[in-house]
Amino acid sequence: MRMFSFCLAIVLLILAHLALFAEDKPAVSYTALSDAARKSGQLDIYKNAKLKSGQMNIGNYKLAFSIPETARAYDVIPINYTLAQPAGARWAAVEAAAFEDPEKAGDKAIYDLAIPGNMGIKIEYLGNVSADYERDNYIPLTPDAKSPISPFPPYKRDAMVCSSDIRKAGIVWFKFRITNTGDTILDPEGFGASFASPVLKALDKDGKELWSAHTVNFFERQINYIYPGESVEQWVNFFVPDFGSYNRGLIEGSYRIDFQMLYRYHHTYEWGTNIWGGREFALLKVPIKVTKTGSSAPVDSTFTMTDTSEKMPGYLDTFEEFMTSFNVYKGASESTHQEKTLYLQVAPWTKNVAVKLILTDPREIAVAKIPIKITDETLRVKYNPKNVMVLNKNGREEPVIIAQAMPAMRSGFQLGPFPEKHMADELKEMKGLGVNVISNTSGGWWLRELTGRKSIDLHSACYKYWYDELMRRFQMKVLGWSVYPPSSTNWYNNVEPLLGRKINYSTTSKGYSHTERISVDLGNPLVPEVIAAWAVYNHKRWGDYWFTAKDGRVPVEIEDTWGWLRDDTNLRYLLGPLALNKFRDWVKTKYSSIEGVNKAWGSNYTSFDEIDPQEDQGVEGDNLSHEPVYNKPDHVFHDWNAAIADWDMFRTELRVAIYKKAAALIRKEIPNADIALRTEGANLAVAGDPKSNDMHWRHVYYAQRQNALEHDVLKSTGVVKYHSDYTTLPYTEAEWREAMREMVSDGIIPIYLPQFDHMRDILLNPYYGREYERNYNLDKPRKGMMIHCLLAAYPWWKATYEEGGAPGIIWSDYLCDGFATETQKHELRLLRDNFDKMELNQHK
Numbered sequence: 001m002r003m004f005s006f007c008l009a010i011v012l013l014i015l016a017h018l019a020l021f022a023e024d025k026p027a028v029s030y031t032a033l034s035d036a037a038r039k040s041g042q043l044d045i046y047k048n049a050k051l052k053s054g055q056m057n058i059g060n061y062k063l064a065f066s067i068p069e070t071a072r073a074y075d076v077i078p079i080n081y082t083l084a085q086p087a088g089a090r091w092a093a094v095e096a097a098a099f100e101d102p103e104k105a106g107d108k109a110i111y112d113l114a115i116p117g118n119m120g121i122k123i124e125y126l127g128n129v130s131a132d133y134e135r136d137n138y139i140p141l142t143p144d145a146k147s148p149i150s151p152f153p154p155y156k157r158d159a160m161v162c163s164s165d166i167r168k169a170g171i172v173w174f175k176f177r178i179t180n181t182g183d184t185i186l187d188p189e190g191f192g193a194s195f196a197s198p199v200l201k202a203l204d205k206d207g208k209e210l211w212s213a214h215t216v217n218f219f220e221r222q223i224n225y226i227y228p229g230e231s232v233e234q235w236v237n238f239f240v241p242d243f244g245s246y247n248r249g250l251i252e253g254s255y256r257i258d259f260q261m262l263y264r265y266h267h268t269y270e271w272g273t274n275i276w277g278g279r280e281f282a283l284l285k286v287p288i289k290v291t292k293t294g295s296s297a298p299v300d301s302t303f304t305m306t307d308t309s310e311k312m313p314g315y316l317d318t319f320e321e322f323m324t325s326f327n328v329y330k331g332a333s334e335s336t337h338q339e340k341t342l343y344l345q346v347a348p349w350t351k352n353v354a355v356k357l358i359l360t361d362p363r364e365i366a367v368a369k370i371p372i373k374i375t376d377e378t379l380r381v382k383y384n385p386k387n388v389m390v391l392n393k394n395g396r397e398e399p400v401i402i403a404q405a406m407p408a409m410r411s412g413f414q415l416g417p418f419p420e421k422h423m424a425d426e427l428k429e430m431k432g433l434g435v436n437v438i439s440n441t442s443g444g445w446w447l448r449e450l451t452g453r454k455s456i457d458l459h460s461a462c463y464k465y466w467y468d469e470l471m472r473r474f475q476m477k478v479l480g481w482s483v484y485p486p487s488s489t490n491w492y493n494n495v496e497p498l499l500g501r502k503i504n505y506s507t508t509s510k511g512y513s514h515t516e517r518i519s520v521d522l523g524n525p526l527v528p529e530v531i532a533a534w535a536v537y538n539h540k541r542w543g544d545y546w547f548t549a550k551d552g553r554v555p556v557e558i559e560d561t562w563g564w565l566r567d568d569t570n571l572r573y574l575l576g577p578l579a580l581n582k583f584r585d586w587v588k589t590k591y592s593s594i595e596g597v598n599k600a601w602g603s604n605y606t607s608f609d610e611i612d613p614q615e616d617q618g619v620e621g622d623n624l625s626h627e628p629v630y631n632k633p634d635h636v637f638h639d640w641n642a643a644i645a646d647w648d649m650f651r652t653e654l655r656v657a658i659y660k661k662a663a664a665l666i667r668k669e670i671p672n673a674d675i676a677l678r679t680e681g682a683n684l685a686v687a688g689d690p691k692s693n694d695m696h697w698r699h700v701y702y703a704q705r706q707n708a709l710e711h712d713v714l715k716s717t718g719v720v721k722y723h724s725d726y727t728t729l730p731y732t733e734a735e736w737r738e739a740m741r742e743m744v745s746d747g748i749i750p751i752y753l754p755q756f757d758h759m760r761d762i763l764l765n766p767y768y769g770r771e772y773e774r775n776y777n778l779d780k781p782r783k784g785m786m787i788h789c790l791l792a793a794y795p796w797w798k799a800t801y802e803e804g805g806a807p808g809i810i811w812s813d814y815l816c817d818g819f820a821t822e823t824q825k826h827e828l829r830l831l832r833d834n835f836d837k838m839e840l841n842q843h844k
Contacts, residue, residue: 025269025767027317027328030787032761034320034343036732037076043343046071046078056357056366060086063094063357063366070373073348074795076320079355083338088331091312095326095356096344099823100185100369102351104227109367111184113192113263114324115358116311117365120182123259123284125301126233127162129417130169130249130294131155133456140449141464143497145540152465154456157417164287167294170249171458172237173417174198176259176284178222179231183365186226189757189821190321190790194263195278196220200238203254203287213240216414217814219262224822235416246457248413250290259284264788266313269768271622275568275760275786276817281307310360315768321789322823323347345792347823348830350374379794379830381838382802388550389749389806391436391477399801399835400547401828402479402808403430403820404439404753405466411812412462419462427466427474430811433825434832437547438471439678439724439753439808442481442538442559447494467542479676479751480546482535482666484559486658487519487573491530498533508576510627521576528658531558532665539670548672555676555722555751556666558659562651563706564681565699566728567762567770567786571626572651572706574614579654584608586650601643603636613637613647622770631774640690640705640777651708653717660719676722676751679707682729682760685720685750686742687711690777695764696731698776700739715746724751726810726818730759733795740803750805755818756793760786793827798834807831 037043049068056063065081079096093115100110111117132155139150155171166172178196180186186194197219202210216239222232236259240247262278273279285302313319317328325344329336344353352369359365389400405411411426412419430438445459471478483491492505506521520527535556539546548554563572575583587608591597594605605611616635617628630639637643659675666673677685681703688701688711704711714720723743731739743750762784764772769785772778797807809828810818820828 025315027315028763028765028767028785029318030316030761030763030789031318031320031343032730032732032789033076033322033325033345036734037343040734042075043078045075052370054355054368054370056368058357058359058364058366060084061092061357061359063355065355065368067353067355067370067372070375071346072375072378074345074378074792076343076345079342079344079353081340081342083329083340084335085329085332085338086335087333089361090331091360092329093312093326093356093358094340094342095324095358096342097324097354097356098344098346098350099225099323100352100354101225101227102369104230105185105354105369107369108228109356109365110228111358111365112324113184113187113194114319114326115313115356116192116263117184117363118182118308119184119186119263119281119311120180120305121186121261121282122179122181123261123282123303124177124179125162125257125259125284125286125299126175126177127160128166128172128174129157129160130167131157131171131417133170135454135456138456138461140454141446143450145537149468150461150464152420152461152469153413154461161294161296162299163295163297164289164299165295165297166250166288166290168250168252168290168292171413171417172249174236174257175233176236177231177233178226178261180226180228183228185228186222188221188223188225189823190324191266191319191788192264193758193788194261195222196234197260197262197278198236198238199258199260200240201256201258203256205254207254211242213238213242215239217410219815221814221819223819237414246455248458252290252292255288255290257286257288259286263311265311266316267309267311269315269785271769274788279307281305310363312358312360320345322792323350323790346372346374347792347826348374348376348379348794349826379798379834381798381834383838384802384804387801387804388553389751390550397550398436400437400806401435401797401831402437402439402751402753402806403435403811404441404808405430406441406812407466408443408445408459408463409441410814412466413458420465423462423466424470424473426812427470427476429825431474431476433828434835435828436477437806438476438478439557439751440467440478440481442484442557444483444488444490447490450497451494471542471545475545477545477547478542480535480543480554480556480670480673481538482531482556482558482662486527486531486558486560487522489518489520491534492520492526495530495533498537499529506576506578508574510574519574519576521578522654522658523576523579523582528661528665531658531662535662535666535673536669543670552672553721554670554673556670556673557676557678557724558662559678560655561680562655562708565703565706565775566681567760567784568624569626570620570706570775571629572708574628575651575654580612580614582654583613583647583650584611586653587611587646590646601636601641603643613643639774640702648705648708649710649713652710652713655708656713656717656719660717663719674721675719676724677720678724679709680726681707682727683707683709683725684739684743685709685711685714685723685746685748686739694735695762695776696729696735699729699762702776714748718747720748722749722751724753724808726813727752727754728758728760730761730789730791733799736796737799737803740800740805744804750800750803751808752800752805753808753810754791754793754796755810755813755816756791756796756824757819757821758817759789759791761789763787790823793824794830797827797831
């Protein structure tokens with residue numbers, strides 16, 4: 001999945017981005033849910049619904065409202081209200097929430113992170129565990145795929161101690177406790193969220209900072225809602241590259257741990273803060289000393305609430321996401337009487353709708369908790385006998401539910417010193433919730449073991465334990481896998497034992513992830529052979545539990561992204577000299593003569609050798625250094641002209657040719673193997689619409705262009721049989737169903753892994769964000785701002801299965817905001833329950 005270096009570079013660039021806010025700019029509205037409900041006719045159901053009414057006041061602020069007595073699960077319901085707001089500087093908000101747990105919230109008037117109140121918190125340092133590697137017992141992988149399984153974990157742990165004097169060790173974990181002492185529910189998902197970002201700082205003899213280091217995940221997430229009075233505990237391990245490439249420990253010296261708690265800040269518009277980082281609101285500083293033996297020494301920590309400022313959203317006047325919506329009213333010189341409707345999407349488990357009146361300066365809140373009955377007819381799943389993404393369970397079809405696990409990259413040793421337990425617990429939980437097929441990250445952390453590496457890399461160790469031991473223990477299926485990404489030189493530098501010969505390959509600069517200095521030239525004829533060699537090796541070691549579809553086909557995943565169209569990442573990755581020569585031949589075949597090329601492109605080349613789409617291209621601005629970006633209007637190749645259309649078409653044909661050859665080679669070992677392509681961003685394998693007024697369909701079209709996923713090529717060649725993506729764009733339920741139906745009709749089975757907890761919509765508006773005229777090929781300048789929102793998973797999953805695909809989710813990409821929270825876990829239980837209730841006639 002996303003490489004750490006790539007994500008870290010993006011995060012650091014964005015956090016460095018200057019704040020963009022002007023007090024005279026008005027607020028904007030994000031109303032995607034009610035817009036879709038109105039368009040589909042769903043809101044009409046509630047025109048004559050029976051209502052419950054209520055009212056509340058804070059001083060002269062008076063709120064009266066009504067809500068439906070009954071609602072269907074996942075419907076968007078209208079909450080009509082009137083608000084009397086006296087003149088004055090105080091801001092007011094009307095919020096509705098459908099997620100509160102009545103047993104935890106009780107009758108208390110509490111805030112949540114959509115509009116935070118007093119975010120009191122307590123952070124405690126609990127101690128550390130040091131461990132040393134046991135290298136003599138570690139068994140690396142070898143070219144023989146059936147080499148023995150290595151003991152796990154490959155280290156010996158000390159007992160936990162609470163001391164400021166830490167023993168020098170190869171691996172060190174620190175434990176903290178977070179307690180919610182305020183009046184605001186802390187949650188991990190959507191528009192308002194909180195999370196930790198621990199930092200390790202090395203100190204000189206005078207206590208001055210020398211350098212800092214972060215955890216591998218950079219952001220440490222709390223997966224469940226933390227209600228006032230509740231606590232969670234968290235382990236932290238720091239990655240200190242100054243001490244070595246695979247270093248997870250500490251050498252002797254003085255340090256300080258700054259355990260920061262962050263929240264999504266929306267009081268003013270700040271691009272990087274709003275999108276990726278967050279603003280610190282609490283900080284625990286823990287000075288430590290690392291010595292040869294360690295000792296018992298008191299811990300002298302310092303805790304500070306660092307941000308107690310007003311946090312009411314200031315650049316959005318209306319906002320909607322799954323289970324939360326609000327309207328914000330700024331202070332006014334005259335009293336006002338508002339008559340409005342707030343639209344709220346309810347969950348199947350919603351017991352009460354919490355209607356809130358919130359004021360600033362000083363903060364005050366009044367809450368009415370109105371019981372509501374939720375019906376379940378919208379949860380019923382229609383059996384699709386043609387859906388091949390099923391397992392045979394005691395003679396019955398069990399629809400596939402896919403989760404991407406990340407035991408190497410994110411959720412192994414990174415989460416604590418006992419990965420053999422918490423990784424097993426993670427897989428056990430997945431299975432208990434209904435997940436029955438795992439999607440592999442397929443990174444190559446272990447590759448160099450085949451060519452002699454003896455050192456222990458904990459990424460590799462956790463990866464192997466998960467797939468050697470745990471998957472078999474829990475009798476889980478996995479989608480077959482090959483490589484990620486095929487442009488990484490590591491696959492080529494270590495493939496000699498599998499091919500039985502030395503290979504030479506050409507390279508290019510600035511390859512995949514943009515942080516790699518060298519990448520394989522994807523025009524090299526060796527690329528399909530290397531992809532196939534690793535797929536075959538993987539199958540020989542782990543193929544006993546690879547998933548086979550009902551029609552006998554075996555999906556083999558390849559994660560391969562060739563470009564991005566996203567607010568914080570916008571580029572086409574470089575191809576090398578061999579690929580460029582192939583393009584020149586492609587152009588010569590299409591146009592016959594250089595005169596034909598010049599006529600089609602408006603260029604003035606004198607020979608085909610002069611053609612180079614990647615030369616002298618631009619760099620993404622706004623403190624982002626991505627390139628090449630095709631943003632120079634005087635360049636022969638610029639978005640979205642005829643020349644770049646040919647370039648994108650060629651790039652797609654090149655990648656499809658690679659997959660076709662790789663599939664043919666893989667089938668010599670796995671006769672029914674088919675390529676399952678996985679990409680990153682918000683891509684769909686459908687046509688999209690370059691002129692649509694619906695920006696989601698426009699995004700689909702232009703994103704696939706940049707990512708070399710031209711729909712016509714995918715459809716006509718039929719090489720890519722499955723498509724997956726870490727979907728981040730919150731397509732409406734109707735859009736999603738339409739896309740799933742189109743894909744299956746085109747012969748491509750959807751197996752998507754969305755990050756429902758933090759979707760990222762693009763709201764076009766006049767005031768905030770980055771310029772989107774070029775991104776979406778608009779007829780005039782428009783800004784696009786990224787909006788975080790929680791999206792309901794169940795409607796997508798239901799549509800995916802019914803139209804012929806496999807429901808999925810990314811489970812644990814803690815760095816990149818894609819992980820399963822308590823909300824999606826609740827939805828998975830519902831999905832499995834309703835799959836079990838589904839009428840299955842196996843004999844038709």
